[in-house]
Amino acid sequence: MGHHSFSGGVHPPDSKAQTASKAIENCPLPEELVLPLMMHIGAPASAVVAVGDRVLHGDLIAAPRGFVSAGIHASTSGEVIALEPRPHVSGSRLLSIVIRPDGEDRWAQGPGEADPNELSTDQLRDRIRDAGIVGLGGATFPTQVKLSPPEGKKIDTLLINGVECEPFLTADHRLMLEQGERILDGMEILRCLLAVDQVILGIEENKPDAIVAMRQICKGTSIEVCPLPVRYPQGAEKQLIFAACGREVPSGGLPMDVGVVVQNVATAASISDAVRYGRALTERICTVSGPAVAQPKNLRIRIGTPLTHLVEVCGGLKEEAAKILLGGPMMGMAQMNLAASATKGTSGLLVFGSSSLPKMLQGPCIRCGRCVSACPVRISPTTIAAYARLDMIDEAQQCHAMDCIECGCCTYTCPAALPLVQSVRHAKGAIVARRRKV
């Protein structure tokens, strides 16, 4: 099983040494928690609390709107002090619920504990939905949607993603080392829910301790821990499915088209909390790192924690921030400042000073073809980027721009420092906008 090699990819320095051996620390509660109503793929949630309301940890404060959406829960007990637009990780100001913690961190009663073996498939799925769980690897797709394959789609494999191929990030690594039982419990719950026989946990070979730990924990189960060669983007869904199962998801297709459901290790752990203990998703592990951070750490943070607080807890900045990223350096979202708050998708906060930024001058394309060989979905980034710059959207579409997974390999590899992924993303945006019009 496994060890197929996807095409393309790059080998960026993994830069994980600063935090890989640091145990997860509890991040102290900030003065206020800012929970935006939009922190998942799909329709934003709608607030069900008002200013002045008292809430308990785990209370539903915003309800999902529709099937592809996710509820939001108070990440501690306290008072709702504002319902107003606040700086959001997307760069705009979006409606957010602001909670002032009372310091007691009292949990709401919630749905209570349950034995997963005694719950029906629908009950399992409902508990996952009611806990507001989304993909914690960064994609933030509502989890219950992925667990509801349409009639006729046969799922035979559950693939758990413990790859964490983005440089700097070590949150999933630490979770596997320290809380492997939660992950195992979540995997077993998912196995029952999907009624699959085959469960594979994929981990990159640069985390040998996590491979050993998870093998130990999974002993006696039929879960296969599958070490994977280190290559970015090994953790991207389609690349992972090919590497671990040898199945190729067709262009425009979904993992379920080849019988696979992929879930991240942190998502699996949160599924255990939700199903077994009735606890909503109100926290996650986040790596705070980068050359400008005084004391890089892996933190257990409440959803809604201001980014400034995360930096303070890590001893502040050693030099002025020249570049701030949420997530890893390859796919992370650039931030102008630290004004936003951590969402369910915040796997990492990286801060770089100007001394550590590579000084690359943008030049014309020298037709070296490196971006083409690096592209894991086998499209031509340079061609699509050229069309995008000329607004030749039809041509970009014919070059399969929509297949781009925005992994950033092309930009990383380009000696002319061209912002290729931005251009391809621009083309994708234009194609989608045009489809909406017709």
Ligand code: SF4
């Ligand atoms: S074109 Fe898209 S998929 Fe291909 S390397 Fe660039 S970002 Fe990755």
Ligand code: SF4
């Ligand atoms: S890697 Fe850069 S320079 Fe080389 S072909 Fe692609 S766009 Fe041109």
